[in-house]
Amino acid sequence: GAVVSQHPSWVICKSGTSVKIECRSLDFQATTMFWYRQFPKQSLMLMATSNEGSKATYEQGVEKDKFLINHASLTLSTLTVTSAHPEDSSFYICSAPDQYTNTDTQYFGPGTRLTVL
Amino acid sequence: EDQVTQSPEALRLQEGESSSLNCSYTVSGLRGLFWYRQDPGKGPEFLFTLYSAGEEKEKERLKATLTKKESFLHITAPKPEDSATYLCAVQEGDYKLSFGAGTTVTVRA
Numbered sequence: 180g181a182v183v184s185q186h187p188s189w190v191i192c193k194s195g196t197s198v199k200i201e202c203r204s205l206d207f208q209a210t211t212m213f214w215y216r217q218f219p220k221q222s223l224m225l226m227a228t229s230n231e232g233s234k235a236t237y238e239q240g241v242e243k244d245k246f247l248i249n250h251a252s253l254t255l256s257t258l259t260v261t262s263a264h265p266e267d268s269s270f271y272i273c274s275a276p277d278q279y280t281n282t283d284t285q286y287f288g289p290g291t292r293l294t295v296l
Numbered sequence: 297e298d299q300v301t302q303s304p305e306a307l308r309l310q311e312g313e314s315s316s317l318n319c320s321y322t323v324s325g326l327r328g329l330f331w332y333r334q335d336p337g338k339g340p341e342f343l344f345t346l347y348s349a350g351e352e353k354e355k356e357r358l359k360a361t362l363t364k365k366e367s368f369l370h371i372t373a374p375k376p377e378d379s380a381t382y383l384c385a386v387q388e389g390d391y392k393l394s395f396g397a398g399t400t401v402t403v404r405a
Contacts, residue, residue: 213392213393222383222397223383223395225393225394228390270337272339274339276391278391283327283345283391284330284342285330285391285393286342287339287341288339289339290337290339292337
């Protein structure tokens with residue numbers, strides 16, 4: 180299957196700082212990527228759809244000014260958590276569909292654990 | 297609004313004790329139903345995609361089936377390494393997935 184990577188795998192930051200998380204499709208191109216967050220013992224909640232060359236689409240209730248998404252190329256999307264606060268501490272996961280195999284299958288990255296002190 | 301409900305929330309099995317996980321869904325137009333496995337602290341790992349009622353797929357000790365309202369993930373003779381959270385997700389369009397809460401399976405040796 181296709182491979183999606185994320186960097187960093189974990190990050191600890193102070194309240195008020197910004198954190199950037201990268202999501203890369205390693206062996207395929209992805210014009211669309213998705214960002215999820217997952218709280219302990221809960222399922223994945225879709226935050227936004229990242230579109231290469233255009234603005235991201237945010238789910239209801241997700242602050243677009245706080246969670247900045249940039250889809251810089253066909254293999255890279257970044258999520259920046261601006262002015263992070265402890266309540267932003269979560270597990271952030273990206274995914275990308277392999278649109279060229281006509282299977283609609285989405286492949287997920289390994290996740291990034293964000294802890295805001 | 298899409299709804300995906302998984303049951304049970306947790307399942308404790310003895311090694312070799314077969315069982316089934318349920319995923320019931322309500323969508324206006326199912327494009328695909330996906331099963332993923334997630335280990336603690338990791339991203340979901342793709343298992344199966346099912347597209348139409350009656351379809352079945354197998355991988356080692358796992359078998360997924362689909363009806364018009366639900367999907368089952370059967371685990372045959374499980375081993376401790378099958379311990380994980382199994383997630384079900386439905387796709388209605390544009391690749392967006394709606395996930396169920398998951399079933400956490402623990403297999404004891």
